[in-house]
Amino acid sequence: MASSVVRVDLDGKPINPLTICMIGAGGFIGSHLCEKILNETQHKILALDVYNDKIKHLLEPDSLPWAGRIQFHRINIKHDSRLEGLIKMSDLTINLAAICTPADYNTRPLDTIYSNFIDALPVVKYCSENGKRLIHFSTCEVYGKTIGSFLPKDSPLRQDPAYYVLKEDASPCIFGSIEKQRWSYACAKQLIERLVYAEGAENGLEFTIVRPFNWIGPRMDFIPGVDGPSEGVPRVLACFSNALLRREPLKLVDGGESQRTFVYIKDAIEAVLLMIENPSRANGHIFNVGNPNNEVTVRQLAEMMTAVYANVSGEPALEEPTVDVSSKEFYGEGYDDSDKRIPDMTIINRQLGWNPKTSLWDLLDSTLTYQHKTYAEAIKKVMSQPTTS
Ligand SMILES: NC(=O)c1ccc[n+]([C@@H]2O[C@H](COP(=O)([O-])OP(=O)(O)OC[C@H]3O[C@@H](n4cnc5c(N)ncnc54)[C@H](O)[C@@H]3O)[C@@H](O)[C@H]2O)c1
Numbered sequence: 001m002a003s004s005v006v007r008v009d010l011d012g013k014p015i016n017p018l019t020i021c022m023i024g025a026g027g028f029i030g031s032h033l034c035e036k037i038l039n040e041t042q043h044k045i046l047a048l049d050v051y052n053d054k055i056k057h058l059l060e061p062d063s064l065p066w067a068g069r070i071q072f073h074r075i076n077i078k079h080d081s082r083l084e085g086l087i088k089m090s091d092l093t094i095n096l097a098a099i100c101t102p103a104d105y106n107t108r109p110l111d112t113i114y115s116n117f118i119d120a121l122p123v124v125k126y127c128s129e130n131g132k133r134l135i136h137f138s139t140c141e142v143y144g145k146t147i148g149s150f151l152p153k154d155s156p157l158r159q160d161p162a163y164y165v166l167k168e169d170a171s172p173c174i175f176g177s178i179e180k181q182r183w184s185y186a187c188a189k190q191l192i193e194r195l196v197y198a199e200g201a202e203n204g205l206e207f208t209i210v211r212p213f214n215w216i217g218p219r220m221d222f223i224p225g226v227d228g229p230s231e232g233v234p235r236v237l238a239c240f241s242n243a244l245l246r247r248e249p250l251k252l253v254d255g256g257e258s259q260r261t262f263v264y265i266k267d268a269i270e271a272v273l274l275m276i277e278n279p280s281r282a283n284g285h286i287f288n289v290g291n292p293n294n295e296v297t298v299r300q301l302a303e304m305m306t307a308v309y310a311n312v313s314g315e316p317a318l319e320e321p322t323v324d325v326s327s328k329e330f331y332g333e334g335y336d337d338s339d340k341r342i343p344d345m346t347i348i349n350r351q352l353g354w355n356p357k358t359s360l361w362d363l364l365d366s367t368l369t370y371q372h373k374t375y376a377e378a379i380k381k382v383m384s385q386p387t388t389s
């Protein structure tokens with residue numbers, strides 16, 4: 001619960017209550033950010049989204065302690081004249097709205113580009129024209145592939161961090177060719193970052209850009225056939241959770257050799273709250289937000305999730321817990337992948353003193369406990385129904 005004690009920022013100054021226009025508040029990150037803000041601060045939220053299932057518990061009933069501090073507006077920002085008014089009413093806008101599942105990047109490239117670039121344009125424009133601060137959500141995918149991935153496989157330089165650690169102010173953005181439509185998302189995100197940056201440089205927009213590195217936790221995406229389309233392909237956490245719940249092998253795309261660093265959503269949200277409440281330290285910056293200590297290959301992730309889920313569910317793992325699939329079979333033509341993603345933490349440490357805390361094992365343990373509690377029964381029901389063909 002938010003206490004009445006005056007909260008102070010990192011420089012010891014009292015934090016005044018803000019009105020925050022949060023676009024995409026009904027998604028995975030938005031739902032955790034709303035929870036954190038309502039529980040720990042006195043800020044008000046204008047929550048904009050086309051869906052609100054993931055924040056329903058925060059909106060109802062009216063007797064909730066924070067009632068009156070969150071207002072849901074069902075708005076599609078592609079075409080809604082209320083957007084500018086809501087931005088004007090707020091001190092700060094946070095834009096989370098996006099198509100951000102890789103299965104869409106090569107199969108729905110137009111929707112992906114519109115969502116991540118065109119639809120974000122009015123938000124940037126209204127913030128700039130009305131002198132409002134903007135926190136814009138980009139992605140670690142803007143880095144694309146590492147420089148090291150172009151070196152010969154046996155080159156010792158591949159072990160040198162200079163060839164793979166991703167730095168906001170130094171690393172280049174390296175994408176594949178145009179027919180590799182995977183990069184439609186990263187390219188759209190890069191261009192909107194450049195636009196936000198240019199609005200800052202030319203028109204004085206106060207902005208912060210966030211580059212999340214694989215934030216994971218409860219409420220991420222959907223479980224196909226339960227709370228999302230049967231044929232839908234969510235991000236890896238939900239794909240692997242779905243397979244574990246159904247007792248099917250986890251699919252490893254192209255051998256599961258790609259590497260990722262995973263950060264617990266609750267750690268990452270702490271960083272966002274620091275950005276919200278420390279504008280003088282966050283404005284004008286681009287921040288990597290990830291956990292460099294939680295690196296695994298996708299194959300290792302699958303093995304760890306299998307072991308954790310066996311503990312959580314009490315059911316032994318399958319004898320053959322994984323199966324290999326090609327990216328063409330799994331994602332279709334035009335897929336490509338980021339090889340390795342280690343965030344450099346210098347800027348966020350220096351500006352906000354933030355560090356992630358939760359190990360991969362611990363975050364998988366709490367997340368898979370949530371998945372089991374939330375979905376195990378529903379999956380059993382779905383699987384016991386006769387299939388229509
Ligand atoms: N989760 C991660 O690890 C991660 C990593 C990198 C970048 N990001 C970025 O962070 C942001 C949020 O990601 P998330 O994981 O919460 O995704 P999400 O899909 O769960 O949330 C996005 C929300 O935006 C809403 N939305 C999309 N288009 C909209 C529109 N036109 N009008 C209104 N609402 C709209 C969706 O309904 C959804 O609720 C995205 O910009 C994403 O690119 C997330």
Ligand SMILES: O=C(O)[C@H]1O[C@H](OP(=O)(O)OP(=O)(O)OC[C@H]2O[C@@H](n3ccc(=O)[nH]c3=O)[C@H](O)[C@@H]2O)[C@H](O)[C@@H](O)[C@@H]1O
Nearest residue numbers: 100102139140212213214215235236239251252253258298
């Ligand atoms: O989370 C992030 O930081 C960013 O990266 C994600 O991209 P990616 O990590 O490639 O997406 P995942 O679906 O989580 O896949 C991770 C890896 O697992 C693999 N994978 C995925 C699903 C599966 O069933 N099996 C499998 O091997 C993918 O090929 C990829 O190598 C998404 O693009 C965004 O949500 C976000 O911008």
